[in-house]
């Protein structure tokens with residue numbers, strides 16, 4: 579085992595230096611992967627911009643009918659056309675998402691409990707069910723720094739990568755934020771890197787000060803969660819800063835579906851992520867589309 583007593587903080591992140599391995603493919607870290615992997619990743623990350631707006635609405639698997647997700651048919655189905663990818667559970671996918679949507683699916687592939695929240699992940703979906711659902715990625719959570727759950731969730735990610743890679747299905751590692759975990763670049767950098775080192779092809783984490791180091795040191799694309807609902811302009815600033823600091827997009831939930839106008843908000847987020855418009859322009863767009 580490596581000597582953890584001499585664990586030195588990384589200092590040289592090559593900020594401002596483009597990833598030298600990304601010449602051949604638009605998704606970071608995917609240049610060496612097989613055709614099936616590249617095809618699925620290209621359904622999620624737009625080949626022209628290299629970015630993605632993923633719409634996360636898996637919250638009900640631990641939160642039940644939380645605000646904005648009471649009726650997926652009414653709340654989420656109208657947003658599908660504006661999202662690049664849908665992140666949800668198999669229950670919602672089968673019951674409520676029209677099967678003729680051509681949007682790629684990032685399937686929530688582990689389980690949580692309402693008691694211990696999602697840090698209790700120790701279940702992985704049957705790979706055959708993920709194949710039947712024709713998913714483009716599988717999402718699994720990692721609870722780094724959570725003594726009671728870290729090993730279990732790392733094992734779960736390992737299992738997911740072993741199974742999914744047999745069928746060229748990418749895996750997205752989702753970094754948890756527990757009560758004891760600091761929300762800083764050191765923590766998110768550690769958690770993101772551990773996801774990637776254990777085989778995740780995409781990492782979902784949170785934006786923080788120093789995020790450029792988190793993104794630079796992660797060898798696969800990082801998308802950010804939106805977190806709790808913010809005023810729309812602040813949420814658009816979050817998207818702008820994240821992409822500017824190296825995120826390959828967002829996997830956002832509450833800041834879209836809890837917005838006063840979710841259809842306007844997802845389009846504004848899309849324009850910030852893919853067109854690089856400023857948060858101010860994005861907010862104007864949001865206001866215009868909300869009328």
Ligand code: 5RP
Pocket residue numbers: 634635636637665696719752782803804805806829830831832833
């Ligand atoms: C954590 C997730 C959720 O989908 C995530 O929290 C995204 O949603 P939000 O933008 O509302 O934070 O992956 O398990």
